[in-house]
Amino acid sequence: MKSRAAVAMASGAPLEIADVDLEGPREGEVLVEIKATGLCHTDEFTRSGADPEGIFPAILGHEGAGVVVEVGPGVKSLKKGDHVIPLYTPECRECEYCLNPKTNLCQAVRETQGKGLMPDGSSRFSLDGKPVFHYMGTSTFSNYTVMPEIAAAKIREDAPFDKVCYIGCGVTTGIGAVINTAKVEIGSRCVVFGLGGIGLNVIQGLRLAGADMIVGVDLNPGREEMARRFGMTHFVNPTEVGGDLVPYLVNLTKGGADYTFDATGNVKVMRDALECAHKGWGVSVIIGVAPAGAEISTRPFQLVTGRTWKGTAFGGARGRTDVPKIVDWYMDGKIEIDPMITHTMPLEDINKGFDLMHKGESIRGVVLY
Ligand code: NAD
Ligand code: AHE
Ligand code: ZN
Numbered sequence: 001m002k003s004r005a006a007v008a009m010a011s012g013a014p015l016e017i018a019d020v021d022l023e024g025p026r027e028g029e030v031l032v033e034i035k036a037t038g039l040c041h042t043d044e045f046t047r048s049g050a051d052p053e054g055i056f057p058a059i060l061g062h063e064g065a066g067v068v069v070e071v072g073p074g075v076k077s078l079k080k081g082d083h084v085i086p087l088y089t090p091e092c093r094e095c096e097y098c099l100n101p102k103t104n105l106c107q108a109v110r111e112t113q114g115k116g117l118m119p120d121g122s123s124r125f126s127l128d129g130k131p132v133f134h135y136m137g138t139s140t141f142s143n144y145t146v147m148p149e150i151a152a153a154k155i156r157e158d159a160p161f162d163k164v165c166y167i168g169c170g171v172t173t174g175i176g177a178v179i180n181t182a183k184v185e186i187g188s189r190c191v192v193f194g195l196g197g198i199g200l201n202v203i204q205g206l207r208l209a210g211a212d213m214i215v216g217v218d219l220n221p222g223r224e225e226m227a228r229r230f231g232m233t234h235f236v237n238p239t240e241v242g243g244d245l246v247p248y249l250v251n252l253t254k255g256g257a258d259y260t261f262d263a264t265g266n267v268k269v270m271r272d273a274l275e276c277a278h279k280g281w282g283v284s285v286i287i288g289v290a291p292a293g294a295e296i297s298t299r300p301f302q303l304v305t306g307r308t309w310k311g312t313a314f315g316g317a318r319g320r321t322d323v324p325k326i327v328d329w330y331m332d333g334k335i336e337i338d339p340m341i342t343h344t345m346p347l348e349d350i351n352k353g354f355d356l357m358h359k360g361e362s363i364r365g366v367v368l369y
Contacts, residue, residue, distance in 0.1 A: 001185030002022070003143045005142035005143065008058060011048070015351055016191060023076050029147065030075060032083075036161040039350070041197065042335055043135075043354075062086070065159075070210040074238060078152060084155060085183075087314075088148040088151070090151035093320075099290040105149070106316060136228070151319075151336050154320075155327045156324070157332055164337070165329060166364055167323055170340075170364060172323060175335065177261055177285050178209050179201055182261070184206060188210075189253045191249055192232075192263060193260070195227045197363055197364060199216070200230050200340055203216060204230045204302055207231030214232050215249065216235050218234040218235075223360075226340070234252065256279055259283050259285070262285070262287055264288045265291075267296050283308045312362040341363070346367070
């Protein structure tokens with residue numbers, strides 16, 4: 001079949017709209033009609049050429065929601081008509097990782113997924129007879145896409161696609177970083193670096209967890225209003241701090257934060273996030289994805305004196321189990337999504353969506369098919 005898609009033809013190039021060829025689902029796979037997809041900074045990271053795993057031509061996109069239109073042989077847990085959210089972190093419930101409660105990093109299809117291929121080692125997409133790579137096993141910048149059955153979370157049918165697509169990455173990553181990875185306790189003092197599509201969800205996760213102090217740090221003053229709306233108690237613009245940021249934040253949090261989060265992808269910020277965590281017990285969680293070649297550093301003394309450096313992928317969530325619950329939280333009004341979706345657009349305008357991200361004007365842009 002043909003599918004309208006935005007194709008990343010080469011590293012750094014704008015996405016090109018094309019009618020690609022898509023083969024039907026093979027053993028253990030499902031064909032999904034994507035109804036909406038968010039634009040996450042990670043898509044831009046890969047498009048730009050900063051991703052060491054980036055391969056081209058590829059169909060990016062990993063924050064979608066849609067409907068199963070066909071299932072391949074052997075598929076048991078999904079059927080035609082099911083509403084789903086694609087999962088870049090699948091959940092096979094059988095691998096060594098799925099069986100270990102300490103991680104959500106199912107490895108069942110990770111090797112082929114990282115090579116832009118389906119688990120049998122081939123791509124379902126092509127253009128002018130040449131293969132086009134999948135991305136993160138999801139490729140939601142195509143109106144129709146194929147993914148492994150274990151990489152689709154079945155969700156309730158009354159959930160609006162144009163909002164819950166964001167649960168496919170940003171919402172789950174931010175809230176999950178607080179609840180699953182940091183396990184923040186009531187009364188905690190916390191600092192969140194980067195108040196974009198992920199950081200704002202960390203903020204709402206901290207409010208849910210009952211944090212007392214929620215400090216937001218961003219270079220963009222335009223982020224303050226939205227972050228306060230989601231629970232931020234103090235805003236810090238590093239350009240307005242006269243002097244070093246770390247001692248300023250340590251002082252503000254009365255000795256250091258119990259939990260800090262990086263949602264910028266900047267390794268200098270990651271260091272600041274670690275170093276403003278409280279001596280003896282502070283935990284700093286890296287969410288941001290850093291460019292190829294970037295490395296983190298700090299004095300080992302920072303860890304010797306009791307700080308912990310952690311990281312999180314997809315907020316530590318087990319997608320097929322946790323994503324339907326997060327959809328329920330949204331439908332029950334426990335979490336908010338709508339105000340963070342600041343822009344919607346047709347697929348044809350997807351590059352404008354990334355321009356808005358670069359200019360700091362959008363929180364989440366969502367493509368509606
Ligand atoms: P975004 O562009 O919406 O937000 C980034 C925010 O960081 C912006 O508000 C920007 O002004 C701010 N910022 C940039 N540099 C800063 C600095 N030096 N100091 C303070 N603030 C700064 O991006 P996003 O979609 O929220 O993604 C954030 C990061 O999280 C990206 O690196 C993305 O790739 C990563 N990410 C990781 C996961 C995961 O599972 N670990 C999931 C989703 C996104
Ligand atoms: N390919 C990159 C790393 C990209 C990365 O860290 N991806 C996150 C999800 S970001 C979603 O917006 C992730 O889940 N990582 C775990 C994994 O197995 O990919 C690189 O640096 O090589
Ligand atoms: Zn993402």
